[in-house]
Amino acid sequence: MDITSSYRSQGEILVIDVGNKFDFSKVEEFRNAYAELKEETTHITVELSRTEYMDSSALGMLLNMQKSLNERKLSYSIENARPQVAKILKISRFDKKFEIK
Numbered sequence: 001m002d003i004t005s006s007y008r009s010q011g012e013i014l015v016i017d018v019g020n021k022f023d024f025s026k027v028e029e030f031r032n033a034y035a036e037l038k039e040e041t042t043h044i045t046v047e048l049s050r051t052e053y054m055d056s057s058a059l060g061m062l063l064n065m066q067k068s069l070n071e072r073k074l075s076y077s078i079e080n081a082r083p084q085v086a087k088i089l090k091i092s093r094f095d096k097k098f099e100i101k
Helices: 024-034 056-068 083-091
Strands: 004-008 013-017 043-047 075-079
Touching (some): 004 024, 013 024, 024 056
Parallel strands (some): 013 043, 043 075
Antiparallel strands (some): 004 013
């Protein structure tokens, strides 16, 4: 199990760390990471500091997360992406959907 999730700020922020590789093999694990959000959660951060590889299905998973949680009016950020992953996010224009830190 590579994907871990934890809360910060008394449950207001859910942090999902996707681990080394973010690809199709992580679909179910990623979905489970945000499946049961706390009521007080207002923001989701996807932590990519350990992620060395990301494919197009990972981009789809990020968009599906936003779509499935649309009624919650949450904000989203992607944090600490390594240069090669940050380049994929930039080319894919994910800075329009996520705050990238």
